[in-house]
Amino acid sequence: MRSASVKDVAARAGVSLGTVSNVLNRPDRVSSSTRERVEAAMGELGFVRNESARQLRTGTSQTLAYVVLDASNPFFTDVARGMEGAAEAHGLSLVLCNSGQRPDREAAHLALFAQQRVQGILVTPVDPTSPLLDRTRTLGTPVVIVDRTRHDASFCSVSVDDELGGRLAVEHLVDRGHRRIAFIGGPMEIGQITDRLRGARAAWADAGRPAEDLVVLVTDWLDVAGGREAGARLAGMSSAKRPTAAFCANDLIALGLLQHAISSGTSVPEQLAIVGYDDIEFAAAAAVPLSSVRQPRHELGRAAADLLLDEAGNPDHEHRQVQFTPELVARRSTG
């Protein structure tokens, strides 16, 4: 039971095949009586337009694709929502694939989308320097890097000023009078983590504080478990050496740290102030609402989609690296 084609519809409605196509694509060009006849035939036959054939003929697709780094991190799903808005405004659909931080899956998804001839690919790559990105673009599919960046200007990208974010967090802690603080995050291979740390150190130095009073605790990964473990390490320090505040490289770490503090009877923020990063929904909803560095997630997604559409459609497109400004949201976890 092969599904009906325009030809079948045309036969049934007693019109030519071109007319059916006109009904589909330029309904104004067709008289209302035949239009109705054609539409009736479509209904009776259960006609579903074959997108492959359409796309083959026209060479254009109606979709943008986003290869997500980690679909279970709320940050990325919010970014994707911003993209959806932009795509919808242009009459396009956004489809997602999740790489789950696996380079092989990332590669497979990139290849699939390239073969599908999507209008363009948004990607938060496992490794932004991967030559696979260059290859994908060279082969004809526009690519925009999301929440990461290439230091040369070889790709369009959208990101947030992580150095400033680090700075904001530490300036806030300095304002609150802290004289010994911790930076918690890792792994240090991720450029953004080191940027945040650099900003943190700069702000600390600007405040005239000695470098050794900013303790760095490196975690294996940016998840809740890493935060808990860091909490245990903090608790193990002598009270003289123990920081009175912690700046965590993302909210998951901060939540883990908070959890450890509460369960071990450390009061937040009195004995330990905490600043997170990302301002995910759960940050405001934590037991002690978290201060956090907010990234404009929806704008990030929207801007990325807009850049991609420009790259895809504008003949004299130039690569741009958009950088957004983060913002500190002070809540109870810093007093």
Place this chain on the structure above:
Amino acid sequence: MRSASVKDVAARAGVSLGTVSNVLNRPDRVSSSTRERVEAAMGELGFVRNESARQLRTGTSQTLAYVVLDASNPFFTDVARGMEGAAEAHGLSLVLCNSGQRPDREAAHLALFAQQRVQGILVTPVDPTSPLLDRTRTLGTPVVIVDRTRHDASFCSVSVDDELGGRLAVEHLVDRGHRRIAFIGGPMEIGQITDRLRGARAAWADAGRPAEDLVVLVTDWLDVAGGREAGARLAGMSSAKRPTAAFCANDLIALGLLQHAISSGTSVPEQLAIVGYDDIEFAAAAAVPLSSVRQPRHELGRAAADLLLDEAGNPDHEHRQVQFTPELVARRSTG
């Protein structure tokens, strides 16, 4: 600069177009010397196989689609991970679209996937009774309903026994000695919410407790804000009438309730015990780790994908409604 086609590759490699196709699809049929020549030509021309043309000719696609109800709920992203595993095992890709609970977007995504002739569509619908689902299947695309169900057996579906889940939660609270409890959730149009409530009431009755000692607080939606607000309502009750435990219809509600309790000085679980539902990652990581009814999220996704593949590939497929069994995970929030 149109991208190269098999014809271009064939010309460059000095072979026929059929041979190029053989290199792509049956590399064993082609001598290694010509194969190398063809592959070299592909590399030089930047050939990318046109998936639309392939699909048009063969009639088969390599993808499954999942229309997610709410991509920002970690529960659904975990379900999607289970689907990814099943898809990968069959050499297929899974693509996601988010309806964000908007029926119009759900409809648009269903239409898109049907036109793309994906192998099948997994969907957590806004409304499982929507005729759109029937229409999509009638028009030729297999559909499996995820985490919802049709009460007639008209569709394959996977879900979890919500009545049992409600039962487990309340039995646990009864075991803990609570004699007055609350059910918090809503809106009541969602079948699953009412199922959980029915199970809760049944267990309560089985324990010989009077119906009026199970207080129902209806929320507008299953989010953190709803939980906070319910917390305020609980706090407003006289201590004689105030329940000593709450069973929340999902973890987001439970987290909101927990947050309210902590910030208002109510100790958990001593003054208020809390059971959530879904057992999302943040449940275990909450300030007071949440007891919760765990749904087998990955299995749910995997089973859904398997059903879909059977419906798509097996000529004498019969619709099945798979129901999984939930499990109570006791943590600190219930003592």
Place this chain on the structure above:
DNA sequence: GACGCCGATTGAAAGGTTTCATTCATCGCC
């Protein structure tokens, strides 16, 4: 030396849609 066989290669057809230059029909107007 002819024959048959086998693996390697070929090339035309098919798949469903869109496009566009043509044709057809109708109508108003001189």
Place this chain on the structure above:
DNA sequence: GGCGATGAATGAAACCTTTCAATCGGCGTC
């Protein structure tokens, strides 16, 4: 009543791949 203009409908060509029956060339065998 004939003419041009206008609007509607037509149908062949093109998009790129895969498939499959047919051809080719080389080899071993009788």
